[in-house]
């Protein structure tokens with residue numbers, strides 16, 4: 001019984017992989033592929049719209065995230081400057097960058113966007129986009 005379930009699981013994941021491969025040729029597949037690993041993330045086209053919708057309400061001059069931490073994300077320069085304590089983006093290292101670390105619930109205490117409960121996080125797709133941008137060197141592209 002157990003083995004059958006395992007086999008069933010393996011079959012299912014193969015089917016899912018095939019579906020993914022088939023998808024690559026469509027426009028939606030392309031967008032998914034770009035969120036998942038291939039293709040370069042653009043600061044202007046991909047990152048900034050996310051910051052605009054989910055971060056700037058607090059992280060622009062006068063906002064409470066800015067007042068508390070000094071982090072102003074209205075521009076590339078502001079984001080790279082970080083908080084009053086230093087950078088939040090370490091180019092190439094999305095695991096250690098506070099900018100991307102605080103998006104998931106793995107950090108006790110602080111989570112961004114601020115005020116979301118334990119179950120609430122930024123859309124996974126957006127988290128992946130921000131992480132990939134950092135991994136690719138956090139370029140002003």
Ligand code: HEC
Nearest residue numbers: 054055058064065068069071083088098099112113114115
């Ligand atoms: C509702 C307001 C609000 C929103 C929206 C918000 N933040 Fe914040 N953010 C804060 C506050 C307040 C602090 C200061 C927290 C503290 O120091 O206790 C902060 C601090 C930070 C810090 C610095 C943490 C540190 O101490 O090093 C980072 C990085 C950060 N936010 C990233 C983000 C990102 C990325 C987004 C959007 C996905 C976001 N925030 C959205 C309010 C917000």
